[in-house]
Structure formats: C-alpha cells, structure tokens
Amino acid sequence: MTVGRGRVSNHVRRLREAASMTQAELGERVGATRQTIIAIEAEKYAPSLELAFKLARAFERPVDEVFQFHARG
Amino acid sequence: MSRHEKLAWWTLGSGIVIWLFLLTRFTEDGRIIELPAGDAVETYVQVIVLWIIAALVPAVLLAKRPAGTDKDERDRAIAALGDRWEGYIVVIAINVLVVHVLARAVYADRTPSVPIPDFGSTTVLIFALLTTLFIADAVKQAVVLWQYRR
Numbered sequence: 001m002t003v004g005r006g007r008v009s010n011h012v013r014r015l016r017e018a019a020s021m022t023q024a025e026l027g028e029r030v031g032a033t034r035q036t037i038i039a040i041e042a043e044k045y046a047p048s049l050e051l052a053f054k055l056a057r058a059f060e061r062p063v064d065e066v067f068q069f070h071a072r073g
Numbered sequence: 074m075s076r077h078e079k080l081a082w083w084t085l086g087s088g089i090v091i092w093l094f095l096l097t098r099f100t101e102d103g104r105i106i107e108l109p110a111g112d113a114v115e116t117y118v119q120v121i122v123l124w125i126i127a128a129l130v131p132a133v134l135l136a137k138r139p140a141g142t143d144k145d146e147r148d149r150a151i152a153a154l155g156d157r158w159e160g161y162i163v164v165i166a167i168n169v170l171v172v173h174v175l176a177r178a179v180y181a182d183r184t185p186s187v188p189i190p191d192f193g194s195t196t197v198l199i200f201a202l203l204t205t206l207f208i209a210d211a212v213k214q215a216v217v218l219w220q221y222r223r
Binding site: 027035036044048051 | 146147148223
C-alpha cells in the first residue's frame with residue numbers, strides 16, 4: 001500500500017484554549033518549547049508520533065481527535 | 074525569536090565577519106595572493122582563534138539561562154536539516170576542487186579561456202578549503218533560519 005505525502009491538521013489551539021492553558025504551560029507539560037507549540041498550532045510543524053500522543057494525553061483525548069491526516073492526491 | 078534562532082543569526086554574522094577577515098588577508102584587488110608560509114600560518118591561527126571566540130560567546134551567554142530551555146524535537150529536526158545541507162555543500166565543494174585539479178592535470182598543455190585558480194598553490198588551497206567551510210556553515214545557518222521563520 002502506498003501512502004502519498006499529505007497534510008496534518010490539528011485542534012491543538014482550540015483544545016488548549018478550552019483547557020485555559022498558555023502555550024508555555026502546554027509546552028512544559030509535553031516537553032516542548034513555546035515556539036514549537038506555536039508552530040504546531042499554526043500547522044507549520046507536524047509533531048512526531050511521541051509528541052502527538054503527549055499532546056493528546058495532555059488534553060485527555062484520543063490522538064485522532066487532536067490530529068487529522070489529509071492524504072494528498 | 075527563540076534562542077536557537079538568535080544563535081543561528083550570531084553564527085551566520087560572525088562567520089561572515091571572520092570570512093571577510095580571511096578575504097582581506099588572502100586577496101588583493103579581487104585576486105588570491107601568494108602569501109609567505111609564515112603569514113599563511115599566522116592568518117590560519119588567527120581565523121581559528123576568532124572562530125573559537127565566536128563559538129564561545131553564545132555558549133557562555135546561554136549557560137546563564139535557566140534549565141528547561143533545551144532543544145526539543147523541532148529544534149533537533151531543524152538542526153539535523155541544517156547539518157544535512159552543510160554536508161551537501163562540503164561534498165559539492167570538495168568535488169568541484171577535485172574536478173578543477175584533475176582538469177588542470179589532464180589539460181596541462183592548454184591555456185584555459187577563463188582564469189582557473191591553481192590549487193597546487195598552498196595559499197589558494199588553504200583559502201579554498203576554509204572558504205568551503207565558511208560557505209557550508211553559512212548555508213547551514215541560512216537553512217536553520219529559514220526553517221524557524223517560515
């Protein structure tokens with residue numbers, strides 16, 4: 001099976017704001033810098049599987065509720 | 074701006090300044106001059122010392138920062154991409170040098186239509202190799218900055 005390049009979107013900003021967390025607080029919780037949280041929220045950086053799971057755990061949500069993969073083509 | 078981005082700006086800026094210093098010592102009117110061995114060694118040592126100082130300044134300043142500001146996975150991914158591009162530049166530059174030397178040897182009896190540096194000269198070789206390192210590092214820092222700012 002071939003999976004082409006795609007795009008990863010996420011609901012990190014919405015979930016973080018719902019949890020009343022700052023970007024720095026979320027970053028500290030998952031072991032990332034504030035700049036990385038900013039880049040993830042802006043969808044300029046797709047996190048590793050490990051960080052994606054940590055973020056989902058921080059929001060107490062399943063990972064596919066936080067991140068979505070959109071296949072291209 | 075993250076501290077890694079500031080470090081990349083510093084490294085790029087200091088690298089350019091050191092390379093300009095090298096340029097003033099090794100060239101005259103846009104041409105590489107044949108330096109006496111003593112002068113070449115002196116310039117080389119000066120460049121290395123400047124390079125070490127340029128690397129130490131941010132290291133000392135960053136050491137005063139509180140814990141918890143280490144690189145995360147994005148910083149490491151960006152650094153790895155920068156390292157990869159630095160490697161590409163070194164490989165390309167070394168191959169260009171090798172092809173130049175081979176071309177000079179193969180076509181020794183012909184006069185080139187464009188001036189080709191003589192890599193048999195110690196000064197030219199030192200300048201070319203150090204310039205390769207500076208260009209490779211500049212490309213690395215440019216890639217890092219582009220990744221942080223895109």
